[in-house]
Amino acid sequence: MDAGDAETYQKVRPPRKGEVADIRARWEGQVDNIRAALDTRKRLRKTTRIVVSMIRQQIIEGKLEEYQRFWKEEVGVDEVITRKFLSWDDNTKIDLGKSMDRHLYRDLPTQKKEPCDGWPCAARISAFAPPISFRMPTKPAFGIFGWGNPSSGIESCILRGLAHKPFPVGDVRHGLPGCGIGSTDGSRF
Known part of the structure; x- marks a missing residue:
């Protein structure tokens, strides 16, 4: 949710289709979606955990703990996780200086590097999704990352038989592309 x-939500996650007449109504709609998930879980008597994810960016610096408390105590989610403000190679046009963790980017080269072998595989299933800002492709493009080092990353999972072939996934509501790896039983998420 990032806010x-x-x-703050209006600044961090501006609407894709231009200005919104009522930013408060837009925000309350997002919060109501989370509350609806919590109500559904309670009504169905399920143990599914409801988790909110926040990207650590400069605009929320000094407010992060307050926002975590809001989601956990006022809304009632089970957990609030924070993620690094990431950019993978040249696929985004985000300003890395806006990260709360600016020291992580200070000495990094900006050119695209291949192979990129930083994909972890700690379980039977791995997935990856676009970072905070994702340039929409004009033509289909997909490949396995990290073939330079077969002992780490997604390729290791595939070579060891721990995963099926990659497949495209997406966020239906926002049209965000991504990719995933299915488990050995063929399930996808």
């Missing part, structure tokens, strides 16, 4: 109030 804990309407004004």
